[in-house]
Amino acid sequence: MNDSVIPPGEVHLWWARVSEAEPHLDRLRRTLNSEELERAARFRVEGAARRFIVARAVLRSLLGRATGVDPEDVVFAFGEHGKPRLAAGGPFFNASDTGDFVVVALASTELGVDAEVIRPLARRKQLVRRICTQHELAAIESVPEAERDAAFLGLWTCKEAALKAVGTGLSGGVRNIEIDLRPDGPPQLHRLRGEVEGWTLVRATLSPEVVCTIVVRGDGPQVSIRPWNFQST
Ligand SMILES: CC(C)(COP(=O)(O)OP(=O)(O)OC[C@H]1O[C@@H](n2cnc3c(N)ncnc32)[C@H](O)[C@@H]1OP(=O)(O)O)[C@@H](O)C(=O)NCCC(=O)NCCS
Known part of the structure; x- marks a missing residue:
C-alpha cells in the first residue's frame, strides 16, 4: 500500500495503543525535537507524557513517510490557535489522543479529528x-x-x-x-x-x-x- 500520497476524497485514519509502544519508547522519543521533549518533561502525570511522546512520534513517522523525510526532520508550523501543519507543505493532518489511544488522520484537504x-x-x-x-x-x-x-x-x-x-x-x-x-x-x-x-x-x-x-x-x-x-x- 502506497501511503505517501493521499488521493482526493480519501481520509487515512491511523490509530495506535500507547501501551503497545512501551518496548519502543526510547526509539520513539529520539524522533522528537527539543521543544517536544521539554513539553513531555512538563507533564506531571507519567501516563500523559508517554501518550504525548507516542502520539507525536506516530505523527512524525506518518508525515515523514508522506513527504519523504526522516521522522525527526519533519518541521511543523502552527496556526493562530495552535493547529499544527507541515511547514514545507504536504498532506493535511490532525491528531487526537484519549486514554490508551492515539489517532492521526491524513487527507488532501483540511480536516479535524477527535x-x-x-x-x-x-x-x-x-x-x-x-x-x-x-x-x-x-x-x-x-x-x-x-x-x-x-x-x-x-x-x-x-x-x-x-x-x-x-x-x-x-x-x-x-x-x-x-x-x-x-x-x-x-x-x-x-x-x-x-x-x-x-x-x-x-x-x-x-x-x-x-x-x-x-x-x-x-x-x-x-x-x-x-x-x-x-x-x-
Ligand atoms: C486544541 C484542542 C481542541 C485540543 O483538545 P484536546 O481534547 O486536549 O486534545 P486532542 O487530543 O483531541 O487534540 C490534540 C491535538 O490537536 C492538535 N491541535 C492543537 N491545537 C489545535 C487547533 N487549534 N486546531 C486543531 N488541532 C489542534 C494537535 O495535534 C494536538 O496534539 P498535541 O496536544 O499532541 O500537540 C484544545 O486544547 C483547544 O481548543 N485549545 C484551545 C486552542 C487555543 O486557543 N490554544 C491556545 C494555545 S496556542
Missing part, C-alpha cells in the same frame, strides 16, 4: 447544559439513560472535530457548532460557524471502546482505518 474513550461521566448533566444547543439537548434526552454518556461523548467528538477542522479549537465556541444527532442514521453537521457548505462529518469505528469523528473539507470521503504497527515502523 476521539474519546467511552466512559461514565460523573458530571454529564452539567456538561450537557454547558455544551449543547436546545436541539442537541433534546436529542441526548431522547436516548435511553444507559446510553447517554456514550451519546454525549459522540456529540462532543463531532463538535471538537469541527472546531479542530477550522483550526480555532475550543476557542471557536462549542455552541457555534450544531450537530444533528439522528436516531436512524449517522450524525450530521448542521451548523458550523453559520455555514456547513463544503464540510463533511464522518464517524470512524476503530474500536468499540472509542468514539471517533472526522470533519473534512469536501463531500463524502472514503475513510480507511489502519492500526499502527510499532514493530515494523
Whole structure:
C-alpha cells in the first residue's frame, strides 16, 4: 500500500495503543525535537507524557513517510490557535489522543479529528447544559439513560472535530457548532460557524471502546482505518 500520497476524497485514519509502544519508547522519543521533549518533561502525570511522546512520534513517522523525510526532520508550523501543519507543505493532518489511544488522520484537504474513550461521566448533566444547543439537548434526552454518556461523548467528538477542522479549537465556541444527532442514521453537521457548505462529518469505528469523528473539507470521503504497527515502523 502506497501511503505517501493521499488521493482526493480519501481520509487515512491511523490509530495506535500507547501501551503497545512501551518496548519502543526510547526509539520513539529520539524522533522528537527539543521543544517536544521539554513539553513531555512538563507533564506531571507519567501516563500523559508517554501518550504525548507516542502520539507525536506516530505523527512524525506518518508525515515523514508522506513527504519523504526522516521522522525527526519533519518541521511543523502552527496556526493562530495552535493547529499544527507541515511547514514545507504536504498532506493535511490532525491528531487526537484519549486514554490508551492515539489517532492521526491524513487527507488532501483540511480536516479535524477527535476521539474519546467511552466512559461514565460523573458530571454529564452539567456538561450537557454547558455544551449543547436546545436541539442537541433534546436529542441526548431522547436516548435511553444507559446510553447517554456514550451519546454525549459522540456529540462532543463531532463538535471538537469541527472546531479542530477550522483550526480555532475550543476557542471557536462549542455552541457555534450544531450537530444533528439522528436516531436512524449517522450524525450530521448542521451548523458550523453559520455555514456547513463544503464540510463533511464522518464517524470512524476503530474500536468499540472509542468514539471517533472526522470533519473534512469536501463531500463524502472514503475513510480507511489502519492500526499502527510499532514493530515494523
Ligand atoms: C486544541 C484542542 C481542541 C485540543 O483538545 P484536546 O481534547 O486536549 O486534545 P486532542 O487530543 O483531541 O487534540 C490534540 C491535538 O490537536 C492538535 N491541535 C492543537 N491545537 C489545535 C487547533 N487549534 N486546531 C486543531 N488541532 C489542534 C494537535 O495535534 C494536538 O496534539 P498535541 O496536544 O499532541 O500537540 C484544545 O486544547 C483547544 O481548543 N485549545 C484551545 C486552542 C487555543 O486557543 N490554544 C491556545 C494555545 S496556542
